[in-house]
Amino acid sequence: MSKACSERSWRRTRKRASAAHLSKRLRMMRRTKPQRAKTRKAYQKVRDRHACSLSSLLTCAAEEQLVRWRAKKKHFFILSAAGKPIYSRHGTESITSSYIGVIQAIISFFADNGDTLQSFESGGHRFAVTSSGPLYLVAISSLGETPSQLRAQLDALYTQVLSTLTLSQLNKIFSHRYNFDLRRLLGGTEVFLDGLVDSMTRGSPQVLLSALECVKIRKTYRERINNLLLKTRSQSLLYGLVVADQRLVSVVRPKRHSLHPPDLQLLFSMLFNASTFRDGSEHWTPICMPKFNSKGFLHAYIHFFQPDICVVLISADKDAFFEMREMAANVIAGLKSSSLLSHIVASIPRYTPTDLVPGTPIRHFLYKSRQNVQFTMPAWGGHYTTQSSRRRVMTLYHKLHASVHAKSAHLKVCFCSRKQEETLAWVLPGFELYVVAAPGAKREAVAKGAQKIVNWVRNEEERLFVIGGATF
Amino acid sequence: MSHPRASTQSQRFAQFKLVLLGESAVGKSSLVLRFVKDQFDDYRESTIGAAFLTQTIALDETTTVKFEIWDTAGQERYKSLAPMYYRNANCAVVVYDITQASSLDKAKAWVKELQRQANENIVIALAGNKLDLATGSSSKRAVETAEAEAYAKEAGLLFFETSAKTAENVKELFTAIAKKLPLDQQGPRGGRPGAGRGVDLKGGVATQQQGCNC
Numbered sequence: 001m002s003k004a005c006s007e008r009s010w011r012r013t014r015k016r017a018s019a020a021h022l023s024k025r026l027r028m029m030r031r032t033k034p035q036r037a038k039t040r041k042a043y044q045k046v047r048d049r050h051a052c053s054l055s056s057l058l059t060c061a062a063e064e065q066l067v068r069w070r071a072k073k074k075h076f077f078i079l080s081a082a083g084k085p086i087y088s089r090h091g092t093e094s095i096t097s098s099y100i101g102v103i104q105a106i107i108s109f110f111a112d113n114g115d116t117l118q119s120f121e122s123g124g125h126r127f128a129v130t131s132s133g134p135l136y137l138v139a140i141s142s143l144g145e146t147p148s149q150l151r152a153q154l155d156a157l158y159t160q161v162l163s164t165l166t167l168s169q170l171n172k173i174f175s176h177r178y179n180f181d182l183r184r185l186l187g188g189t190e191v192f193l194d195g196l197v198d199s200m201t202r203g204s205p206q207v208l209l210s211a212l213e214c215v216k217i218r219k220t221y222r223e224r225i226n227n228l229l230l231k232t233r234s235q236s237l238l239y240g241l242v243v244a245d246q247r248l249v250s251v252v253r254p255k256r257h258s259l260h261p262p263d264l265q266l267l268f269s270m271l272f273n274a275s276t277f278r279d280g281s282e283h284w285t286p287i288c289m290p291k292f293n294s295k296g297f298l299h300a301y302i303h304f305f306q307p308d309i310c311v312v313l314i315s316a317d318k319d320a321f322f323e324m325r326e327m328a329a330n331v332i333a334g335l336k337s338s339s340l341l342s343h344i345v346a347s348i349p350r351y352t353p354t355d356l357v358p359g360t361p362i363r364h365f366l367y368k369s370r371q372n373v374q375f376t377m378p379a380w381g382g383h384y385t386t387q388s389s390r391r392r393v394m395t396l397y398h399k400l401h402a403s404v405h406a407k408s409a410h411l412k413v414c415f416c417s418r419k420q421e422e423t424l425a426w427v428l429p430g431f432e433l434y435v436v437a438a439p440g441a442k443r444e445a446v447a448k449g450a451q452k453i454v455n456w457v458r459n460e461e462e463r464l465f466v467i468g469g470a471t472f
Numbered sequence: 473m474s475h476p477r478a479s480t481q482s483q484r485f486a487q488f489k490l491v492l493l494g495e496s497a498v499g500k501s502s503l504v505l506r507f508v509k510d511q512f513d514d515y516r517e518s519t520i521g522a523a524f525l526t527q528t529i530a531l532d533e534t535t536t537v538k539f540e541i542w543d544t545a546g547q548e549r550y551k552s553l554a555p556m557y558y559r560n561a562n563c564a565v566v567v568y569d570i571t572q573a574s575s576l577d578k579a580k581a582w583v584k585e586l587q588r589q590a591n592e593n594i595v596i597a598l599a600g601n602k603l604d605l606a607t608g609s610s611s612k613r614a615v616e617t618a619e620a621e622a623y624a625k626e627a628g629l630l631f632f633e634t635s636a637k638t639a640e641n642v643k644e645l646f647t648a649i650a651k652k653l654p655l656d657q658q659g660p661r662g663g664r665p666g667a668g669r670g671v672d673l674k675g676g677v678a679t680q681q682q683g684c685n686c
Contacts, residue, residue, distance in 0.1 A: 164549070187496060187547045188518030276517045281543075285521025286553065300521075318556060321524070 062094070069095050074201045075140040076157060078193075079104060080174065086135070086182045087190070089197045103138055107131075119147035130154045133167060134174035135182075143201075143395055146402040149208065153200045156207050159266050160196050163287050164189045167294035195273025202387070203394025206268075208401055209368045209432070211375040212261050214248040217347040219462040225250040225340055226470035232330040233472060234323045238298065239314040242331070245348045246272040248466055249309075255471045260291035261373045267300075271310060277302045282328075284321045287314075301325060305332050309344060350379035353449070356456045360449035361441035363421070366397055367457050368432040372465045376457065383438075393421070393436055400425035400434045415443055422446055431457075486655050487538045491558045493586070494567035495578040496546030499601040502636035503567060504543045507646055512637050519545040522557055529643075529650060537650040558586060563595040563649050568620075570600040570633060571612040576620060583627055595652045597630035598623075599645055604635040 069091040077096070078087040083104035088096040107129060110117040119128045128139045128150035137154040145153075162170065164186055173180050186193075200207055229240045229252040239259055242249040246268050253259050266289070270277070277283050286297040299317065301324035304310040311331055313324040335341040353362045355378075363383045368375040384390050396418065404411050404425045414425040424435040424446050433454060437446045457464060492500040501519050505511050508527045522545060528538040542557040544550065558564060566582045568575040579598060586596055600620050606613035617633060624631035630648050634641040 185547075185549050187549075188520060188545065191517045274517060276520055279523075282524040283521060284524060286550075318553065325524070 065092070066095055073142050074197075075138075076154075076197050076200075077103065077136075077138040077140075078157065078161065079136050079138070080178075080180070080182060081131075081134050081136060082179050083108075084179065084181055086186065087193055089194060103129075104136070107136055119150070126150065128154060130158070132158045133170055135161065135170070143203075143391075143398070145398050146406075148405075149398055149402065152210065153204075153207055156200065156262075156265070156269075157193065157196060159262060159290055160189075160192055160269070161186065162290045162294060163266055163270070164192075166288040166296060167290065168296075191274040191276060192270050196269045199269065199273050201391075203391050203398065205366055205375060205377060205394070205397070206265050208394075208398060209366065209375050210261065210265075211368050211373050212248055212264055212268075213246070213375055213377070214464065214466050215244050215344070215347040216351065216376070216460070216463050217249065217343060221340060221343045222250055222463075222466070223470075224338070225335070225344075226252060228331060228334045228338075228340070230470055230472055232327050232334065234320075234327040236315045236317040236320040236323060237313055237327065238316055239312075240327075240331075241312045241314075242309070242335075242344070243268065243271060243312060244309045244344055249344055249347070250470075251466060252470045252472060257292070259469070260289070263289035263291045266290075267312065271302065271312070277310070278304050278307070280304055282325060284324075286318070289314075301328060303328055303332075306341075306345070308348060309341075350377070352381055353378050353453070357449045357452040360452070361422070361437040361445050362449040362453070363436050363438060364393060365433060365435045365450075365453060367434075367453065369457075369461070369465055370430055370432065372467060374465045376464045396421060396423050396436055397434045399423075401432075404432070415446070424450055426450055426454075482534050484535045484655060485538070486536075486653070487540065488562040488650070488653055489542070489560055490539045490563045490565065490649070491542045491544065491561040492565045492567060493544060493554065493558070493579075493582045494546055495569070495572075495575045498546065498567045498569040498572070498575050499636050500546065500565075500567050501543050503565070503599065503601060503634060503642060503645075504541055506636045506639055506642045508541070510639070512639075518547065519543060521545055521550065521553075527646075529646065531647065531650055531655075535655065537653070537655075539646065539650075554585075555589060558590045558594075561590060561594060562653060563597070564590070565597045565599050565645065565649070566629075567599045567601050568615070569602050570615045570620075571602055571605050573614045576600075576615050576623075580623065580627075583629065587627075593654070595630070595649055596628075597632065597645060597649050598627075600631075600633040601636060603633045603640055604637045606633075 072090045074089075076087070076089045077085070077100060079085055079100050083101065085093065085097060085100045088100070107117050116131065117129050119126060121127070124142045126141055126145065126147065128147045130137045130151055132155075135158065137158055139150040139154050141150060173182070173185070206213065225242055229242070229250060233240065233252065238254065238257070240252045248264070251259060267287070270287075281303075283300075283302040285300050285302065287300050288294065288297050292298070297318075298314050299320065301313040301315070301321060302310060311328045313328055315324055335344070353360055353365065363381060364378060366375055366377050380390055384393055400414060400416065400423055403409060403414050403416075404427045411425070412427055416423045418439075420439055422437040422439060422441045422443075424433075424437070426433045426435075431454065433450055435446060435450050435453075437449070461467070492504060494500050496518060501516055501523070502512060504523075504525055505513070508525050523543040525541045525543060526538060527541065528536060530536050542561070544554060544557050564586055566579045566586070568579040583596060583598070586594060598620065600615060600617070605611070620633075621631050630645075630652065632641045632645040632648070634645055636642060
């Protein structure tokens with residue numbers, strides 16, 4: 001992390017002068033809680049004083065909105081190279097437009113000098129910028145992610161935009177009309193962008209590890225589901241998947257086309273981070289999977305036949321709906337008539353660390369198999385029942401991840417003692433393991449537990465991960 | 473294009489493809505949801521691509537009609553996909569929002585496109601949705617009933633003002649369409665009632681799809 005900082009230090013000094021006005025605006029964002037409470041009280045006073053005047057009431061409401069907007073821990077913006085606002089997670093356009101203007105000014109200040117602004121800090125906030133095709137994407141976070149972690153999140157967001165439009169369409173639009181208002185074409189997909197952004201604000205392990213999660217299920221069951229997909233496969237099927245609770249159960253694909261984890265991550269986010277597809281009806285939607293082909297659309301048949309379980313059949317043929325529908329009906333009938341559906345349902349609840357290592361102080365972990373680009377994690381358990389405690393743990397994972405991934409670091413093992421948890425990162429060529437344990441836990445106990453987790457994962461590898469997947 | 477199936481002389485069963493078209497946020501999905509599940513959500517996410525639903529209604533004691541419904545997304549970017557959904561449709565519901573005058577213009581454009589490009593016997597209904605917003609003194613109505621009705625008459629469309637929220641006229645709309653469809657075009661076919669009917673139906677769907685989608 002320190003190296004990354006020094007790389008940018010000169011850039012930051014230069015930026016300070018140009019962005020003085022921005023930091024002024026951002027000062028509000030850094031206010032502590034008591035300060036914010038004070039502000040609220042102040043507004044209350046103003047409101048009381050002008051209770052009779054409608055216009056002053058409106059002003060108060062607008063200012064309160066602004067305070068709430070500034071208090072958000074994380075912001076994501078998408079703007080066009082011409083500075084047109086395209087997306088902001090929080091706030092109305094009246095609030096965000098001036099900020100987007102400032103951001104665009106800063107980015108183009110560096111661009112005009114033949115330089116690329118990547119990230120900078122202001123107070124407790126880190127800003128990361130990516131320039132992807134004709135778009136600028138900006139993340140502002142007070143959660144302590146590194147610039148490269150934020151950029152990975154921006155890449156995920158960019159992938160979501162591409163899935164709606166394709167790269168070729170995006171480039172075409174902006175080459176014809178530099179000033180185009182892209183919101184018109186993205187209409188209706190805000191829920192996917194919001195869902196993805198919110199999952200990243202919660203601290204998405206998928207995006208952090210750039211890996212997929214699978215349900216833990218017996219190898220023979222997974223094989224039987226694979227075989228069911230292969231047996232019912234129809235002519236124009238490209239990819240067939242069964243997905244449960246944002247985790248992969250089973251996948252079939254042609255031998256010559258592999259399935260890229262970022263594409264699947266995108267698909268899973270659309271399926272589970274928004275309620276669009278989860279109404280029990282059958283959907284047929286064009287989707288661009290940028291790693292497969294950023295130039296064109298595939299067409300996805302999506303059916304949540306149970307609240308958390310869906311069949312996704314992807315074809316390159318836009319007229320293949322009825323063909324996919326028939327296949328899906330056969331797959332679902334096959335799952336229901338055998339015991340397979342009940343095995344899938346039973347595989348949804350996650351295991352706990354104490355299931356694997358009785359008595360361990362380890363409360364939670366992330367294990368990434370580098371070879372399979374997949375990860376596994378236990379249930380959150382009794383220690384992390386609230387949203388905020390889970391986010392805190394995810395923030396710890398981000399810090400551990402950063403410390404073993406910094407360019408200057410050659411760390412293989414990193415222990416870190418914190419007020420509420422002991423943490424451990426352990427990285428070998430085959431895997432990455434991140435662990436949180438009870439406060440005050442002995443290092444040996446944590447290390448021993450970690451070793452046992454690694455052994456357990458090795459033994460269970462074929463249940464935890466989809467290795468290879470079935471091909472045709 | 474209709475697929476009447478009759479199990480006996482007195483029992484008639486027909487299956488029709490229906491497509492919903494119209495500007496985004498006029499309430500196409502809400503109309504379908506009311507018709508198919510008799511539900512209403514105050515907040516609904518936009519339809520992405522298209523959703524496929526089915527609903528069977530009894531026209532009278534002897535006649536059952538099954539609708540296969542394509543609920544399409546209203547956004548501009550899906551425009552080019554629309555022919556895929558209306559190409560084989562027997563009937564279409566073109567929806568506008570009675571509180572948004574511009575949505576009627578969009579509806580008229582859809583009607584024009586359907587009359588030019590779709591199946592020539594297609595039955596088209598015009599539905600002015602969100603009727604619940606046009607009641608009382610605080611009416612938000614922007615399209616007068618008479619104006620839309622006159623247009624519908626001129627263009628040869630069925631016409632209803634509906635409210636997916638209160639269910640007003642929703643069932644009536646679909647029933648009117650079913651009644652206007654040529655149930656007897658192919659006449660009743662022989663066959664036995666009971667288990668045989670289900671199998672026959674399935675076969676009918678599959679062969680028809682192959683015919684239409686290849």
